[in-house]
Amino acid sequence: MNLTNNLSMEDLIKEFSWRGLLQEHTPGLQDQLKRDKITLYVGFDPTADSLHIGSLLPIIMLAHFERTGHKPMAIIGGATGMIGDPSGKSTERQLLDEFTLAHNISCIKSQLARFLNFEMGNTRLLNNHDWMREISFLEFAQDIGKHLTVNYMMSKDSVKKRLGDSSSKGMSFTEFTYQLLQAYDFLHLFQNENCLLQIGGSDQWGNITTGIELIRRKMGATAHGLTFPLITKADGAKFGKSESGENIWLEARRTSPYKFFQFWINTSDEEAGRFIKMYTFLPKDTINQLIEDHRKKPHKCILQQRLATELTRWVHGEEACKSALSASRLLFGNNPMTSMEVLDDETFLSVFEGVPRAQISIEDLQKGISIIDALVEKSGFLSSKAEARRALKERSILVNRQRIDEDLILGKTNIREKRYILLQRGKKSYFILEVVKT
RNA sequence: GGGGAGAUACUCAAGCGGCCAACGAGGGCAGACUGUAAAUCUGUUGGUAUCACCUUCGCAGGUUCGAAUCCUGCUCUCCCCA
Numbered sequence: 462m463n464l465t466n467n468l469s470m471e472d473l474i475k476e477f478s479w480r481g482l483l484q485e486h487t488p489g490l491q492d493q494l495k496r497d498k499i500t501l502y503v504g505f506d507p508t509a510d511s512l513h514i515g516s517l518l519p520i521i522m523l524a525h526f527e528r529t530g531h532k533p534m535a536i537i538g539g540a541t542g543m544i545g546d547p548s549g550k551s552t553e554r555q556l557l558d559e560f561t562l563a564h565n566i567s568c569i570k571s572q573l574a575r576f577l578n579f580e581m582g583n584t585r586l587l588n589n590h591d592w593m594r595e596i597s598f599l600e601f602a603q604d605i606g607k608h609l610t611v612n613y614m615m616s617k618d619s620v621k622k623r624l625g626d627s628s629s630k631g632m633s634f635t636e637f638t639y640q641l642l643q644a645y646d647f648l649h650l651f652q653n654e655n656c657l658l659q660i661g662g663s664d665q666w667g668n669i670t671t672g673i674e675l676i677r678r679k680m681g682a683t684a685h686g687l688t689f690p691l692i693t694k695a696d697g698a699k700f701g702k703s704e705s706g707e708n709i710w711l712e713a714r715r716t717s718p719y720k721f722f723q724f725w726i727n728t729s730d731e732e733a734g735r736f737i738k739m740y741t742f743l744p745k746d747t748i749n750q751l752i753e754d755h756r757k758k759p760h761k762c763i764l765q766q767r768l769a770t771e772l773t774r775w776v777h778g779e780e781a782c783k784s785a786l787s788a789s790r791l792l793f794g795n796n797p798m799t800s801m802e803v804l805d806d807e808t809f810l811s812v813f814e815g816v817p818r819a820q821i822s823i824e825d826l827q828k829g830i831s832i833i834d835a836l837v838e839k840s841g842f843l844s845s846k847a848e849a850r851r852a853l854k855e856r857s858i859l860v861n862r863q864r865i866d867e868d869l870i871l872g873k874t875n876i877r878e879k880r881y882i883l884l885q886r887g888k889k890s891y892f893i894l895e896v897v898k899t
Numbered sequence: 900g901g902g903g904a905g906a907u908a909c910u911c912a913a914g915c916g917g918c919c920a921a922c923g924a925g926g927g928c929a930g931a932c933u934g935u936a937a938a939u940c941u942g943u944u945g946g947u948a949u950c951a952c953c954u955u956c957g958c959a960g961g962u963u964c965g966a967a968u969c970c971u972g973c974u975c976u977c978c979c980c981a
Contacts (some may be wrong), residue, residue, distance in 0.1 A: 729936060760934040793935045848928095848945060855942070857929045887929055 473529055477689070479745060480738040482522065484663040487673065493685065494531070498851040501526060501658035502534040502650055504589075504643070506571070507542040507565040511712035512572050512868055514724070515701045517740060517776075518689055520576045522660055524742070527584050534575050536654065537566050539590030541642050572667060576775070583865065592649050593642070605645050608678040609671065611615045614640060617667040647672030651684055658685040691738075711776055717815030718777040724787035725769035726762070730755070733764035741771045788812040806878045813883070817842070818893035821882075826896060829870040832858070835884070835894065841890040842884055852886055859885040 474491040477483040493499060503519045505512070523533040542562060569587060596604075614620060617640060623632040627755045639840075647669070650656035659669045669686035676684045692700040701709055709724050727735060735754055737743065743751075753761040774782040791804075791812060804812070819840040821830070828831040836842050836849040836858065843849045852858050853867040860875060861883050875882050882894040 583950085724937080725937065730934095758934095761938085762934055764935080765934090765936085789935080845946065847946090847949085851943065854931075855929045888935070890928095 471500070473525065473531075476525065477522075477687075481735060482525075482680075482689045482739055484688040484690045485666055487685045489683070490685040498530045498532065499658060500532040500534065500650075500654055500656040501660060502536050502587075502647075502656055503660045504536045504538050504541070504646070505569060506538050506695065507562055507569055510565045510568040511710045511715055512569060513701060513716075514709045514713060515692075517772075518692065519661070520573065521740060521742075522689060523584070524579055530583075532583055532585075533577070534585045534587055534650070534654065536646065536650070537586070537588045538570060539588040540593030541589060541646070568712075587650075589601045589646050589649075592653075593645075596645075601645070604679075605641060605648070605675065608675055609641065609644070613674070614671070617671070619667050640668045641675075641752055643668045643847040644675040647684065648675050648679065651676050651680070651682070654854075656684075656761065658687060659691070660687045662691050663688045664691060681760060698830065713777055713781065718773055718781035718785045719788050719812070720815060721776065722769045722773045722782070722789060725772055726765045726789065728768065730764065732761065733768050737764055737768045737771075738886040741768065742770065743767075773841070784811050788832055804878070806880055809878065809881060809883075814890060815895055816891045816893055818895055820897045823873075823896055824899060826871065826873055826876070829872050832865060832867065832869040832871060833861070835871050840884065840892055840894060843886065857887045859883075 465646065472491070473494050474486065503523060505516060505519070523535060526533040531806075539562065542565075566588060573579075573586060577586075579586055614637070616623070619640070620632065623636075630874050631668055647656070647659050659672055661669055666686065666688050669688065671684055671694075673684045676682055686858065708716075709721060724732075725736070734755070737748055737751065741748075751764055754762070770782060770786065773785050777785075788811075819842075821835070821839050825839070830839060831852065833846055833849045836852070837844070837846050843852060849858075850867070853865075856864055858865060860869070860871070862879050862885065871882065876896055877883065882896065884892040884894060886892075
């Protein structure tokens with residue numbers, strides 16, 4: 462992505478503000494940021510072995526800080542991840558065992574390294590387990606717990622929600638303590654790394670201010686907090702899930718670059734306008750121009766195209782982005798049929814990476830397989846013959862992108878190129894049959 | 900402890916002896932239209948050997964030629980009075 466727009470980013474707060482990345486911040490932060498290059502941090506929860514697009518925003522925030530010469534730190538919640546943050550959660554969270562946690566942490570570390578420059582030493586990666594494990598419960602009670610009242614802690618939304626609602630299952634002491642642990646993180650980083658700012662999603666505001674309060678009471682010093690909005694979709698649905706309800710991960714093995722690309726392509730006009738500001742590093746002028754162009758020619762999907770391209774390139778690299786783009790052109794372009802036939806098997810596979818597939822024997826194919834068997838028994842693509850019949854009646858089944866009838870018998874002639882047959886239900890659901898010798 | 904109401908498919912919700920694989924709404928899927936959008940319209944939404952049969956209406960029994968519908972017991976949920 463374009464890194465050379467530092468001029469417009471002299472005032473980070475302003476920058477965040479027009480990008481829609483600013484929810485709340487403590488007073489005086491703006492001046493502080495203009496005056497000094499400060500150290501700041503954001504926490505990442507090691508709840509899975511890959512980050513998903515929900516984590517993209519904090520990463521982008523750190524990248525903005527990195528690019529303007531500040532010293533960002535990504536803190537992996539190796540200790541706090543064992544506890545679970547109650548913010549925004551209505552029930553007690555599952556605790557993770559140590560093995561899973563260690564695995565998750567190492568995976569997340571290597572992912573973050575793709576987006577942030579840890580090489581130069583300006584941007585760093587820490588694990589809060591490293592200092593959390595040093596402190597005993599008694600020390601914690603004495604040095605930390607002393608400074609904040611339970612009354613203060615109870616006033617936080619994350620706590621109030623769980624105590625007030627009679628239908629909820631209550632809240633364990635462990636979860637109640639979470640905000641203190643996070644506050645201790647901030648205090649520790651303030652003392653040892655001269656870290657002056659914690660950022661996070663807007664649901665973190667309560668936890669961040671607890672940290673600021675702890676630093677104020679214990680050290681008599683001023684620390685800062687900044688939050689960015691939590692993303693909601695225009696229709697109120699949860700952001701970050703594909704249409705089929707799967708998470709969109711940053712790891713190519715979990716979510717193929719093609720699917721990732723498609724996720725952004727499928728955003729609505731309004732969302733695309735909002736997201737391109739938040740999720741790309743394109744300068745203001747460029748974005749305004751794009752929005753203007755899009756308004757004039759909405760059918761071109763300029764915003765969605767650019768958003769998807771920029772992000773796929775950033776997350777998966779130039780190569781993956783190109784093939785995701787060409788796959789999309791192929792599948793949704795004007796004359797997909799002809800281009801399908803031209804595809805050799807290798808390109809075909811890369812286009813349909815991540816599409817479920819099954820093997821089918823050449824002998825069966827020689828005998829001929831009814832399309833219903835092919836859809837259900839031989840592949841498991843559809844779950845019952847009744848469903849297959851229904852789909853065929855709806856004329857929603859395609860073989861090698863050609864609409865077919867119920868009486869089709871699959872034979873050798875249906876193999877495209879050398880080894881594959883492409884099944885399709887509707888526009889977006891694909892399945893690959895791989896022809897093998899038995 | 901006493902009294903009452905209820906449990907039906909993904910969700911809500913009809914049905915109260917045969918015409919019930921079960922009205923309707925939402926959701927899902929698909930088709931048309933379109934910008935791989937929104938809105939709209941249409942079809943579809945248990946299974947199989949599909950003009951038929953099988954399994955499904957909280958669980959287990961029973962009455963009946965025949966039950967989601969009636970009876971008995973059980974489990975769970977909700978409400979009212981103590």
